Amino acid sequence: MSDAHQHPNGPEPSASDIKLVIAASSAGTIFEWYDFFIYGTLASFIGKAFFPSVGPTLQILLVWAGFAVGFGFRPLGAILFGYFGDRLGRKYTFLVTVTLMGISTAGVGLIPSADTIGLWAPLIVIGLRILQGLALGGEYGGAAIYVSEHSPPNRRGYFTGYIQGSVVGGFVLSIIVVLLNQAVFSDQTLADWGWRVPFLLSLALLAISLWMRLKLSESPVFLAMQEEGEISGNPFVESFTYPGNKLRIFIALFGVTGILTTIWYTAFFSSLSFLKGPMRVDATVVEVVIGITALISMSFYVIVGGWSDKVGRKLPLVIGAAAALVLIFPLFWAMGALANPGLQESARNAPVVVSGPACHTDPFADLTGARVSDCGKLLETLTASGVPYSVAAAAQLSLTVGGEAIALPSTWLSAEGGDAKAAAKARKQGIEEALSAHGFDFSVQYPDLPALLGIAAILLVLGGLSGLTYGGVAAQLTEMFPAPIRYSSMSIPYHIGAGYLGGFLPLIASYINARTGDAYAGLWYTWVVVAFGLLVAVWGLRGGPPRDYGEDAS
Structure with missing residues (x-):
């Protein structure tokens, strides 16, 4: 009883109905994910506006923590x-x-900065x-x-593939808007208030989305x-009492969603952060390259969704996950070598070796009040x-x-009057000058055309891995659960x-990178x-042609 064809009393949608359904649903999904992703795309501005009193490492961690808070409440929204x-x-x-x-989303663009209203600014951001x-x-x-419930069973993967691609569309739209913002406003205007415009734009996108969906x-x-x-009496309760549903929820959680979501965020957000951060590539160059490759990647989801209508939902997912395990580290290593070859060669x-007592970092020390050792300050x-380093235990700091x-002047580690910011600034400047004399390049990177094409190719491969693991998933999840409790x-x-x-x-990947000093270490989480x-997908997902699970617990 999972689609219109199994409900003789249900109206059969026409071809024009289905086109309107796909267009309106996809557009709304693009706009809604734009609203969600614009926060991550403008992470640096948000950090300076709402978390100005902490160091750069903690600042970006707090921004990603705010990003994660939104995700943390998604399950409650789902219920x-x-x-x-x-x-x-x-x-x-x-x-x-x-x-x-x-x-x-528009509310984020209206909040006064922390300099104006203090702690209320980050608290309101977290609330929004x-x-x-x-x-x-x-x-x-x-x-x-x-979309799935309007689709004939033999085209369900293809039609819902547009919804999957629309998630990437929201990311692409956020990058396009940010680039236009940068083109219109000066750097100073952007820093002052121009970064708020993309958030306020969500009101216009909301109006369009409501008009289409109505x-x-x-x-x-x-x-x-x-x-x-x-109609279910209590779909939340029945989701856990319906025969076989607990097992299907477990498989959907780890064998489907766990795979697709970590690959997705690694492909798009980790690559964005990696290139703009430790690889020091010009932000506009990164956004243009990732925006173009993500736009191309949108087609992968529709293609894979259509392919899953023929071969089943399991096969593309398993191929994509297995390929990701083999390729994820080599792809990022290659991207790093192309983006900043001087950094790789110099390392x-x-x-770089740091030796001394208590050689470990605490990225949250500014919040907890914990004392950071001198060695920890160097590591931070x-x-x-973006400098790779190794750590050795020793009685003396070196x-x-x-x-x-x-040489490690005392002003690098502490400053007169306890001005930690002045010490951090002197430390950063001094270390970069010392390392520059040994070939390290701390200038903003502008890769040449062959390197940019190589980076684009790598990003397309990452997009392909995401497409394989995500393209048929809307159809997969719809088919896994009976109609009366399907939404829940x-x-x-x-x-x-x-x-x-x-x-x-x-957040987790950035924290791992900060603790290890290795820009690639966070990939181990993925x-x-x-x-x-x-392992869960191979064991738990059904192979073969697509079909509804219905009351089947397998």
């Missing part, structure tokens, strides 16, 4: 709006979610991120189910369930400068480059996986989650 979607209907539920997302997370928890499931009719499956009296020819500065000791049952594992396993990826998910 709340999943309940309404199964009880009251698909259409009106995702009208509410897109409205909530648009208003809360919570509202965004709640909204997104209801949006994806609603759009995916709505033209839609309710899902034929939901209408048929209403007529046949099949090999003149390895090297990490912020810094060597290619075996040659670097698919949204809960999807948003727990995407909210925690994926949404916390930038590798471990995908490896476990692959």
